[in-house]
Amino acid sequence: MNIDGLAAIVTGGASGLGAATAERLAARGAKVTIFDLNADLGETKAREIGGRFASVDVTDEGSVEAAILAAEAAHGKARILVNCAGIGPAAKVVGRDGKAAPLGGFAKAISINLIGTFNVLSQFAARIHDAETIGGEERGVVINTASAAAFEGQIGQAAYAASKGGVVSMTLPIAREFARYGIRVVAIAPGLFWTPMMASFPQEVQDALGNQVPFPNRLGKPDEFATMVESIVINPMLNGETIRLDGAIRMAPK
Numbered sequence: 001m002n003i004d005g006l007a008a009i010v011t012g013g014a015s016g017l018g019a020a021t022a023e024r025l026a027a028r029g030a031k032v033t034i035f036d037l038n039a040d041l042g043e044t045k046a047r048e049i050g051g052r053f054a055s056v057d058v059t060d061e062g063s064v065e066a067a068i069l070a071a072e073a074a075h076g077k078a079r080i081l082v083n084c085a086g087i088g089p090a091a092k093v094v095g096r097d098g099k100a101a102p103l104g105g106f107a108k109a110i111s112i113n114l115i116g117t118f119n120v121l122s123q124f125a126a127r128i129h130d131a132e133t134i135g136g137e138e139r140g141v142v143i144n145t146a147s148a149a150a151f152e153g154q155i156g157q158a159a160y161a162a163s164k165g166g167v168v169s170m171t172l173p174i175a176r177e178f179a180r181y182g183i184r185v186v187a188i189a190p191g192l193f194w195t196p197m198m199a200s201f202p203q204e205v206q207d208a209l210g211n212q213v214p215f216p217n218r219l220g221k222p223d224e225f226a227t228m229v230e231s232i233v234i235n236p237m238l239n240g241e242t243i244r245l246d247g248a249i250r251m252a253p254k
Contacts, residue, residue, distance in 0.1 A: 001079065001080075001134050001135070001138060001140075001141065001233055001234060001236070002134075002135075002234070003025060003028040003029055003030050003080070003230070003233055003234065004028060004029030004030070005029055005030075005031070006029075006030050006031070006078075006079045006080055006134075007030070007031045007032075007033070007071065007072070007075035007076045007077060007078040007079060007080070008022075008025045008030040008031065008032045008033070008078055008079070008080035008081070008082070009032075009033050009035060009068070009071060009078045009080070009081050009082070009120075009124065010022045010025070010032060010033075010034055010035065010081075010082045010084060011035040011036070011056070011058055011081075011082070011083045011084055011085035011116075011117075011120055012035070012036055012083070012084035012085030012086060012145075013032070013034035013035065013036055013042065013045065013082075013084065014034060014036035014038045014041035014042035014045055014053075015036075015038065015041050015045075015195075015196050016084070016195040016196055016197075016222060017084050017145065017190065017193065017195065017222050017225045017226070018034070018036070018082070018084030018085070019041075019045050019222070020221075020222030020223045020225060020226040021082050021084060021222075021225065021226040021229050022034055022045060022049055022051065023045075023048075023049055023223075023226065024223065024226035024227065024229065024230055025080065025082075025226075025229070025230070025233075026049035026050060026051055027049075028230065030080065031051065031074075031075040031076070032046075032049055032051035032052070033046075033051060033052040033053070033054060033067075033071035033074070033075060033078070034046050034051060034052065034053045034054070035054050035056035035058065035064075035067055035085065035120070036053070036055070036056065036085070037055060037056070037057060039053070039055050042054075042055070052071060052074055052075070054067040054070060054071065055067075058083075058085045058112065058116030058117070058119055058120050059111050059112060059115055059116045059119060060119075061119060061123070064119055064120050064123050065123055068120075068123055068124060068127060072127065077127055077128050077131050078124060078127070078128070078140070079128065079131075079134060079139065079140040079141070080140065080141055080143075080233055081120065081121060081124045081140070081141070081142045081143065082143045082145075082229055083116075083117045083120055083121065083142070083143070083144045083145055084145050085112065085116055085117075085120075086112060086113045086116075086117075086145060086163075087108070087109060087112050087113065087160075088160050088197065089105050089108070089109050089159055089160060090156040090157065090160070091105050091106075091156060091158075091159065092155065092156050092158075093158055105159060106158070106159040106162075108159075109159035109160055109162070109163045110159065110162065110163050110166070112163075113160070113163035113164060113166075113167065114163045114164075114166040114167060117144050117145075117167055118170065121142045121144065121174070121185070124140070124142065125140070125142065125178060125181070125183055128140045128181075128183065129178075129181040129183065130181075133182055137182060137236060138182040138183070138184065138236055139181055139182040139183050140182075140183045140184075141183065141184040141185075141186070141232065141233055142174075142178075142183065142184065142185045142186070143186050143187070143188060143229055143232055143233075144167050144171065144185070144186075144187045144188075145167070145187070145188055145190070146164045146165075146167040146168045146171075146187040146188065146189040146190075146242055147160070147161075147164040147189055147190060148189055148190065148191040148192075148244065148246045148249060148250075148251055149161045149164050149251065150164040150165040150167065150168045150189055150242075151165075151168075151189070151244075152250055152251035152252075153165075153251070154251055154252070154253060154254050155253055155254045156254070164189070167187055168187055168189065168242045171185055171186065171187045171240060171241070171242055172240045172241075175239050175240030176240065179239075184232075184236070184238065184239040184240075185239065185240065186232050186238050186239060186240070186241055186242075186243065187241070187242040187243070188225065188228055188229070188232075188242070188243050188245055189242050189243065189244045189245065189246070190220060190225055190245045190246060191213065191220060191244070191245065191246025191247055191249045191251075192209050192210065192212065192213055192219050192220060192246070192247075192249060193219055193220035193221070193222065193224075193225060194206075194219045194220065194221060194222060195222070198219065206219065212249055212252075213246070213247040213248070213249045214247055214248040214249060215247055215248060216247055217247075218247075220245065220246070220247065224245070225245060228243065228245050
């Protein structure tokens with residue numbers, strides 16, 4: 001698909017990988033709506049790129065439905081969806097006190113990272129499954145954010161790895177289902193990338209993490225993630241696949 005002139009939605013678009021994606025899509029001519037809970041960052045980013053911001057809880061059906069309809073009223077039917085909203089909690093299954101980890105933390109990661117992703121993509125697809133095709137071939141594309149942790153989750157990442165593993169596992173069956181509608185579904189599994197959370201670590205910690213990446217021997221840049229998003233959108237043969245974007249890293253146990 002030619003990005004120029006299309007409406008796009010980016011969840012988690014206020015910062016990090018989502019913000020870089022929103023910037024790149026807007027630079028390519030897309031009419032971007034950012035879904036996020038951080039209104040200050042989201043509204044600022046939306047102004048910077050000439051897009052829209054909507055305060056959205058991706059786990060809430062009503063919140064997502066209202067935001068999609070509002071975005072559609074402003075920009076037309078969205079044809080590009082990039083799901084970047086997510087959290088990365090760390091907790092061992094059995095803590096140092098010998099007690100089991102509280103179930104709430106595990107459930108929250110699954111709710112936001114997996115169920116939230118499904119909630120937005122399903123409602124997005126419902127709005128365009130019978131829309132006019134673009135160029136006589138496809139109707140839209142869904143790009144979800146998985147993680148290298150889906151394949152090599154580290155100690156303390158049980159919840160995060162499980163949620164991202166779910167994103168990977170649902171990619172192919174949903175792509176197969178949506179094939180009849182001309183809607184593609186692809187996942188990106190980034191490795192160690194610079195994000196606002198990463199920025200909170202001391203520089204020596206960031207450097208140590210970057211040194212684990214074989215090549216390039218550094219942390220990934222958010223715009224490199226956004227570049228992959230762009231490539232997926234414009235290449236119609238990319239479908240039903242999870243693409244590792246990780247500099248050949250394979251995560252150690254800890």
